[in-house]
Amino acid sequence: MGIANGKEISTKQLCDIMEEAYRRGKEVLPQGKVATYIPELGKADPGALGISLCARDGWHFNIGDTNRRFTIQSISKVISLALALELLGMDKVFERVDMEPSGEAFNSLIDLDLISNHPMNPMINSGAITVANMLLGKMSFEEIQDVFRKVCEDPEMESNEAVFRSEMQNLSRNRAIAYLLQSKGILDDRVEETLELYTRLCSLQVTAVSLASMGMTIAMDGKLGNGESVFTGRTMEICKTIMLTCGMYDRSGRFAVKVGLPTKSGVGGGLVSVADNHVGIGIYGPALDDKGNCVAGGPILEYLSRELQIHLFQKNTYVDRMMEQR
Amino acid sequence: MGIANGKEISTKQLCDIMEEAYRRGKEVLPQGKVATYIPELGKADPGALGISLCARDGWHFNIGDTNRRFTIQSISKVISLALALELLGMDKVFERVDMEPSGEAFNSLIDLDLISNHPMNPMINSGAITVANMLLGKMSFEEIQDVFRKVCEDPEMESNEAVFRSEMQNLSRNRAIAYLLQSKGILDDRVEETLELYTRLCSLQVTAVSLASMGMTIAMDGKLGNGESVFTGRTMEICKTIMLTCGMYDRSGRFAVKVGLPTKSGVGGGLVSVADNHVGIGIYGPALDDKGNCVAGGPILEYLSRELQIHLFQKNTYVDRMMEQR
Amino acid sequence: MGIANGKEISTKQLCDIMEEAYRRGKEVLPQGKVATYIPELGKADPGALGISLCARDGWHFNIGDTNRRFTIQSISKVISLALALELLGMDKVFERVDMEPSGEAFNSLIDLDLISNHPMNPMINSGAITVANMLLGKMSFEEIQDVFRKVCEDPEMESNEAVFRSEMQNLSRNRAIAYLLQSKGILDDRVEETLELYTRLCSLQVTAVSLASMGMTIAMDGKLGNGESVFTGRTMEICKTIMLTCGMYDRSGRFAVKVGLPTKSGVGGGLVSVADNHVGIGIYGPALDDKGNCVAGGPILEYLSRELQIHLFQKNTYVDRMMEQR
Amino acid sequence: MGIANGKEISTKQLCDIMEEAYRRGKEVLPQGKVATYIPELGKADPGALGISLCARDGWHFNIGDTNRRFTIQSISKVISLALALELLGMDKVFERVDMEPSGEAFNSLIDLDLISNHPMNPMINSGAITVANMLLGKMSFEEIQDVFRKVCEDPEMESNEAVFRSEMQNLSRNRAIAYLLQSKGILDDRVEETLELYTRLCSLQVTAVSLASMGMTIAMDGKLGNGESVFTGRTMEICKTIMLTCGMYDRSGRFAVKVGLPTKSGVGGGLVSVADNHVGIGIYGPALDDKGNCVAGGPILEYLSRELQIHLFQKNTYVDRMMEQR
Incomplete structure (x- = not known):
C-alpha cells in the first residue's frame, strides 16, 4: 500500500497507528469544550471522536464516530475559496481578500479595521464572508451544495436547518463584520443575502469520512476517485498553501511546524487535513480548545x-532512494 | 541533471530560465529603495542584482552580481534559530519564542506588548534577539561564525566592521525591543551583550553564491556537499516551516502562495530560498520593497x-510517474 | 453686562471681540472640507460661518450665518445622554457605557473590541448608539424632539428628511458598531430600531443661535430663560465634564488645554460650547478638519x-476681588 | 473660613467631613495592593492612610499618616511639566509630547508606536521621560529639587537613595520606552542621563502635607503662601487642565466626572488634588487599585x-449670590 510518503506500510501497521492516534485524541478530550455560542452546537457530545483516513486508492480507514453527521462550519471556507478562484480568477479574489496569516482570534475586527482595510485571509470570518459575496448570483446555493457533495464524495449531504436557524438568530458578530466590510466597499449591498449564503454553507452536514474524502480530493489536486476533475491544480495549490499558513487561526504557525499538513478546522468539531498527493484525513471531535479548534486534532495529527x-x-526516503539510483 | 522537481532539464534550458528571471528582477529594481536607516547600508548600489542557484550535485548557476559581498542581516536569524534548536531543544526554544506568523511590520512592538507576551516568531527582531540571548555563553561569536561559514560553504565569511559599528550606533529600536523583552522576563540581564551578538551576526558578509549554498544545506536537511551533517533533519524541518510561514515578514502568506518556497530576506538585500530536496537559491539585490524585502525577489522567485x-x-510529475509504475 | 467672567465688558467691546473671532474663523475655512460620506451633507457651503453668543440675560450676539439650518448630528449626543441620565440614573447608564476619553478616531471599533468591552464614552458613536438604545420605549421620538426644542429654545426644530434618508442608506459603519454591541450584550435585540432613533436625532436641524441657547441651558445647569428646569444640576455637571474630556473626539485634550470650555461638535458643522454659569456659544461652519470638527472652531473659541x-x-479676578474684601 | 466654594464652613464642620472621608478611605484599603514591581516600594505599609487639606489662608487640616515620607513618583510629572513649560514655552513642549488622554495603561507602548508617533501626554511615562529630556542641561537636579521644595513648601525634601537605586535596577520597561522614543527622534542621545534624572525626580520624598501645599500652590496659580510666584498663571492653567484630563491614567474620565478636581497620583501611594482657587489636598495611601492609583483616593475625594x-x-452659590446683587 502506498499510504506513507515513500515507504511501504502494511494494513496491520496502519491500523495500529490509527488506534494509537485515536487513543491519544481520546486522552485530551476532557481538556476541550463544546462550542456554546449557538445553542444548537452546544448539544454536541463532548466525548465523541472519530478519525477517517482516505488513501490514494480510495480506501478509507475509520475509527470511532466516523459516521456521525455534524455541521461543516468553517471548513466550508476552503471549498468556497476554491469556487471563487475558479469563477473569478486569482487576481479578482485577492483584490478583495488578502492571504496573510492573522495573529488575531478568528473573528477579530482589529486587523480589518486598523492594520489593513481588507480581510487578512479567506480562512477567517471576514474573508469567508467576502468570498461568499463573490459567489452570490454566480451560483445558487443548490449548485454550490452539489460541488460540496462531489468534493466530499458525499451525495447525501444536506444542511441542518436547526443549526442554520440558530446561527441566523445569533449572527450579531458576523453581521457587524459584514457591515464593516460594506462600509469599506469590500462587500456590495447584498449584505444580508451574503450572510445567509455564508451561514447556510456552514450548516451543511458532513462526517469524518466525507472530510477524509474532501482531503483526498484536495491532495489529488481536485481530481475525484472516478477521475473527474472538480478543481484545477492551481486552485488546489493555492488552497493548500492558505490552509497551511492560515487554516488553524492563530495557531496555524505552531500547527505547520508540529504537524506540517494543510489543515482546516470548524467549530462544529470537524477537521480536514491533507498530505499532498498521498492521504486525506477527516476528524470529528466537538470538544474544542481555546482557539476554537478540535482539541484532539493536534495530538492525533502530530x-x-x-x-x-x-x-x-x-524527507521522502523512498523517492530519494529511487532518485539516487538514477 | 536533476534540478527541476521530477523532470529532466537541460543546462541550456536552465540558463535560459535564469536569464529570464534575472531580466524580470532587473525590470522592477527601480521600484525599490536601498535601506537607509543605517548610513552604511545606504551606500549600496540600488542597481545591483545577482542570482545564484545551487543544484543537488553542488553545481552553481550564477548570473549578475553574485560575488559582491553584503551583510547577511536578518537571514542570520535562520542559522541562529537552527543553532538554538540544536543546543537547547525545541521545547526550551519555543517556551520563550512563539512560532506564529505576525501580521505586523517586522520590528513591531504591538504584538509583543498587547497580544502575546512573547515574540511572535524567531524571524522578527524580537524573536531573533531572544534566540541570540539563548546562544550567549553557549557558543562564542567565533564558533557561531564557523557554523555560518560551513552552512554557506564560505570559509572566508567575515563581519563588516563598518556596518557593525554603524548599526550599534543606530540601535535604539532594537534596544527598546530588548529592554521590553527583559521587562517581561524573556531576556535575562545580559541585554547589551545580547544586542552586540545579534548585531554582529547580522553584519557577517555573504554573497549570492554563499546564500545559494546555505539554501542547499537546508534543502538537504543539514548535510553539506562533503557529506558532513551540520544540523539534524528535525531542526531543518522546523526552520523550513518557519521560513515558509514567517520568513517574509507580513508578506509571508502571499509569498507562500505565489512562490511556495521557504525563503528569508535581509535588509542588506539578500534572499535565500529553499526548494526542499532539490535546489538552493541565493539572491542579492539591495533595492527593497516597502516591507523591507528585496524588491526583485518576488518576480524572480515566482x-x-x-x-x-x-x-x-x-505535483511531482516525475515521481508520480514512477509511483504509478509500481 | 455680566458676560465676561468677573469683569465688566461693554457691548461695543463684545462686538469687536466677536468680529475678530469671526475674522479668524473665516481665515482658516479654506483648510477644512465639508463631510462627504453622506451625499446630502456634501451639499453644504464650505464658506459658511456663523457665531452666536448667548449671555446670562438671554441676549444673543450674532455674526455671520447664524440663521442657516443644518443637522445637529453628534451634538445630539449631549442631550440624549442627559435624557438617559434623568430617566435611568447615573449607575445604570455607566454600566453600559464608560466615561473615558478615547484616543481613537470617533467611530473606531478598536477600543470597543480590544481594550474594553464597552463603548469608551457616550460622545463617540458606539456610546451614543448605546444611549439611544436606553431611550427606546421610554420616550417616543416626538417627546425627545420636544426636549431638544426646549433645550435649544427653538420650537420649530424639525428633522431633515433628506439627510435622514441619506444617512439610513449609508449606515454600514454604524450598523457594524451596533451589531458588535449586540454581540457583546450591550445592545438588546432592537438594533435596527435603535439605529433609526439615533439617526433621526442626528438629523434634527438647528442654527448657531439654537446651539448658543443650548449652551446657555447647560451653563445654567438645565434651567431655561423662563426659569423652567429641563435637567437637574447633577445631570448637567456630568454632561459638562464629559463634553470637556471627550467632546472633541481625539482632539479633546488639546481643546481642553487651549480653549478650556466643554464643547461638542457635529459633522454637520455645528459646535456648542459652554462657559459654565456665564455664556453659551453656538458655531456653524461645515468646513471640517481631519478629525471631523468644524475647522474654524479652534481659532474662534481659543x-x-x-x-x-x-x-x-x-482666574476669576473680579470674584477674587470681592472675596478678598470679606 | 473660606474653604468651601462659595459658602461659609466652620472648623468643626470641616473636621467632621475630614474624619468621614478618612473613614471611607480606610474602608476600601483592603481592596488595594502595594506596588511590588520594585522591591523597595513593596516594603510600604498597606494600611497607611493620611489626608492633608490646605486652605487659602495656608492652614492645614491633617488626619492619619500625614507626616510619613514616601516617594513622590509620578506626581513629579506635574512639576516637571510646569518647569518645561516655563523654560521652553508651550509650543516647543507640545511639539514633542501630545496632550490627549490615553485610553491605555500608564506605561503602554501601543499608542506611542501605533496610533501616534508622540507620547500621548506628559502624565504617562513616555511623556514624562520626554519632558525630563527637555530639562537636561537647562537645570541641574539640585536646581529642580529646589523648585520641588518650594512648590511643596517642604525645604527638607530629599530623594530616597534606596528607592532610586532599586528603580534604576528595575528600569527595563522605562528603558524600552526611552529607546523607542530615541528611535523616533523624540529623545536625543542622552537616553541614560534622561532616565537617571527622571528616576531621581520620582524618588523625591514627600508627605501628604507637602502634597497638600503643592495642590495649594497650583490652585493659587503658582503663588506661594509668602507671595512668591514660582510659576505663571498660564503654566498652571495648562497643568491643571492636563491633570484633569490625563492625571489618573485610564481612569481620568471617570475621576473627572465623579470628583471633578485636577488630580495626579503616584505609585508610591501619593495623590495631589486641586480645587482651583480654593483648596489643595494631599493623600498618602500606598495600597493601590488595579490602575496604579491609591485605592482610597476615589472614595475620599468623591x-x-x-x-x-x-x-x-x-455651582458657586455664594459667588452667584454676590453677582446677582450687582
Missing part, C-alpha cells in the same frame, strides 16, 4: 504525521 | 518556482 | 476664551 | 468634593 512520515518537509 | 516546478504543492 | 477670560481654570 | 462643593462644575 502522531499521524510523524508515524506516516507525511510532514510537509519530511 | 518565475523560477513556476518554470522549475518547485512550488511546495506543485 | 480667541473668545482668552478675550472673555472664560477658560475653565482662568 | 466625598470631599461633594461635601465641600468643589467639583469643577458645581
